Amino acid sequence: MNLYCCTIDLKDDAKALAFAHALDEWMGLLMERKVILDWQLYRRKLNLADGLYRDFMLQIAVKDLAQLDAAFRVSGEDDDAISTRYRSVHGLIKHVDFGLYRPFPDPERVERMGLL
Numbered sequence: 001m002n003l004y005c006c007t008i009d010l011k012d013d014a015k016a017l018a019f020a021h022a023l024d025e026w027m028g029l030l031m032e033r034k035v036i037l038d039w040q041l042y043r044r045k046l047n048l049a050d051g052l053y054r055d056f057m058l059q060i061a062v063k064d065l066a067q068l069d070a071a072f073r074v075s076g077e078d079d080d081a082i083s084t085r086y087r088s089v090h091g092l093i094k095h096v097d098f099g100l101y102r103p104f105p106d107p108e109r110v111e112r113m114g115l116l
Helices: 016-032 067-074 080-091 107-114
Strands: 002-010 038-043 057-061 095-099
Touching: 016 038, 016 057, 016 067, 016 080, 038 095, 057 067, 067 080
Parallel strands: none
Antiparallel strands: 002 057, 002 095, 038 057
16 A cells, blocks of 8 residues: 655635545545545644644545556546535645655565565
8 A cells, every 4th residue: 555645735715624625525436436545634733833834734545556546547637526625626726745655665675674
């Protein structure tokens, strides 16, 4: 499993609950299409964070890079339902940073180390 992580700040006039609802609709569609395994949205608590951290953290679980690629392909499809859900989320975002993480040590690395 891999985690695609996004840290997000909303636009000044965006409502947090509207963002959470729109994201639930968008991630639900991606799960229905089986291009993601799961997702979680977190919000910074008590404003306790360094300046590098944003207000929200989104974690999207995918089994491999092929599944992540499929999720990106769905995002680009020419379909009104997809476009509407995608825009309803991204229209509320002011800034996003992202990264892709994997379990460590990964199974391949553990196997190689076992051979030494």
